[in-house]
Amino acid sequence: MKRPVWIVGAVALLVTGLTGLSTPAAQAQSGGVDPVPGLPVYLALGDSIANGQESAPRIVDYATTVAGWRANGYVAQFDAVLEDRLDCLPAQSTNARTGCKQLQIVNLARSAVPAMNGQPERPGVTTQTVIDEQLPVALPMLQARNHDANPRNDVEVVTLTVGGNDIFGPITSACLGADPRGCPAAIQTAFTAFSGRYSTILAELRAAAGPTTPIIAMTYYNPLPYCYIGQANPGAGAFADWFLEGGTLPGLGTLPVGFNDLIRAISAQNGARVADTFGTLGAGDFLGGTDCLHPVRSGHTKIAADFVKAMFG
Template identity: 30%
Template sequence: MVGAGLALVAAVAVSVPADAGYVGQFHVALGDSLSVGVQPRLAGVAAGNRHTPDGYPNQLDGALRKAGARVRLAGFGCSGATSTELVAGGRCAYQGAVSQLDAALRFIGARPDRVSLVTVDIGINDVMRCLAGQRVSTPCVRRGLAAVRRNLPVTLRRLRAAAPTAPVVAMTYYDPMLATYPSTPAYARRTGAVFAELNGIITAACRRTGARVADVAGAYGTTELTRTEVLPDGRTVPVATARVCRWTWMCAAPPVGPNLHANTAGYRTIARAYGVASGLPTDWG
């Protein structure tokens, strides 16, 4: 994910675990910074982001293994990736492949009967750049949404063809900018409309291609602006705002926040949504 005031993790060469001697199944994960567990650096050090082992793919795999699955993560995610970069490349490097999608398809093709799950999160970076400075650039949003509408069906269709027996699951997004509500209600309504359209595009792409939808937006209560909760600081805010504050770093004080990435509890919420959508047995105890 990228956004105003949010430092990126430097682009790096992405490698996946070797499977020499391993005879179990793989969870192939594609996506943006959420797929690699990005969180802000701790207070007291330079501002910026870091990869963590607490992302939703890792937490989901833990729940799958606890339920009895023999599964290992093959992660291809790239922090900051757009839907175009996932398909065509241009941000992270993959040995022997031109893009994240190409690398994942090559990996699946080499062991098609050993992929038990494919997860994808992509699309927010196509529009997040359009929401900077508490302003919404409509032309920018139109271009970003058009890119997701063009690229996501291609991505899901190719993954489904490569792994026809595995669940292929994409996610809807929470709206991190709801952290500013109710102090900026007009802006929050506009970003809410952007995320509603983005999530509609993602859901439609899944339906057309036979992929499944992890309802992360629903888990975060992204459209819940009527019911309220009380934050630890005593403020009464809509449920959507409370959950963004609770499960991301958007309400954290500088230099850690505001940062739109999920925290460990937020990644667990995302992982659980993927688990439900996958239909695979999980144990979250």
Template identity: 30%
Template sequence: MRPIARRRTLVAAALTALTLAAAGTVPAAAAQGDHGGRGGPHRTAYYLALGDSLAAGYQSTPDGGHVVGRGYAQDLARTLGARAGRDRRPFEFTDLGCPGETTGTMAGGGCPYPHSFTGSQLEAAVAYLKAHRKDEVLVTVDIGANDVQRCAAGGSLDLPCALNGIEQVRTGLDRILGELRAAAGPRTRIVGMDLYDPFLAAWVTGDQGKALATASVQLSESLNGVIASVDARHRVPTARVAAAFDTGAFEPTVPLNGQRVPLNVARILQWTNMARGDIHANDTGYRVIADAFLAELPKQYPN
């Protein structure tokens, strides 16, 4: 999902790993992590977050500014890091998410937001995974929103644009997951994610908004169906974010700001910043997304 501002600096360790990988050298942390069998107190657990502004943790602020690095990936990293710490295991988190990324730019380069890696995000991710082939690595992927979100701009839905965007997601995500799978080691877990529908917020703007909100759910279901299908083809579980946000639930209605609105509309207005026109999740929404990813992992992961 596309914001407008500068990107935060990536973790220095990530840059080191990518540089060494490009030179054909396995980082010391990866080599050391190979000792001790399948788990053990000294084996490092790694988490790599990939995707767009949701992976980057972008949020607008009430004063018209923004923050990055405060999203689901950070929430998930805190939970996994705490679990690893209880087992006396080191934990490393790397976030390559680039705001504005589409499936095309993720694979081919050209993310419009400043970023530290050269080439494409996919190339950087592949180098990271090759450097950590023997390690326990979790990879989360969210991508596809920017391929279609422009199709609902201006208060109406451009159906040909939407169908073309969904097809771009089908082919682009297939390439992305294929290359990630090829680079990943046997102890790498890749988890994808479907998407909530920010355009449900249009419901509260009147009859035309209700029509847009209704149509947007149909678009969301089509897009999420494609994401789930491609994920399954690559044996990647899909975090069910749309279900967590009750995206299809126009019933029941619930109270919100002195009126009654459908449950799915309330979720969007309470769990994202759409009340001020920002499609990104807020702290509550990002926690819901993190929990959807956790639901696709073993209860004690990493173990």
């Protein structure tokens, strides 16, 4: 089946992304996976959005570009608020509650990694990637810090942004092609597979973090109206709204539960809060053009505000 060119472009962008940090050693140069013992931690997991992609201009030097993304993305912006507002001191006196200035970021997220230094390319992060690459680092850290006798070294907050790469490709291909008859089955297959893996991630994070550690999961926004896909096909925005939030769309029918509804439900089942970004970002918040996924810094600032709302109300 031949698909319109804008659909193929969407799949490529949403699934592959651009760049990222390929090893823990490389990640350590831009935030670290080996935090200082005895000090509190903010732990972030996820895909290129959590990696801050496009939150800062690209620079010729690869490492500097990625470092700029990670320094300006929503994780870094949320961390700045946590340092100011989070009480992470195990002290009874209100005078001792002066924020969490020594909070360390451990950001395990990455973007897709191009072939470089003799290593093959690595595609964008999916829920399976989090299970394979990020949980083996996150879970021992949570177990060691949150279950020892020292409350000052705890992982104080965990955030999770993942799932877009699981579902955009197969659902877009099946539903927006010349023959959409396979759309319902494709949605069911993608949603079922995502739900199982997402449940595993949140359940394991909750067990390792303990019952009271805040875990905040992110829903997804709709970027398609703000890039060439929406310009070429005005119906693409409505399709993404439908698939993210559910409802009825002429020609495709009724979707009782959208992708973001799955994130909300699975989060609730595991005692996780939700940073709901759907409808938050708009014109001017995306890189646009041929990039139909990534926010610029203003978009990351709005995402950070959604995390602040989920954390502090």
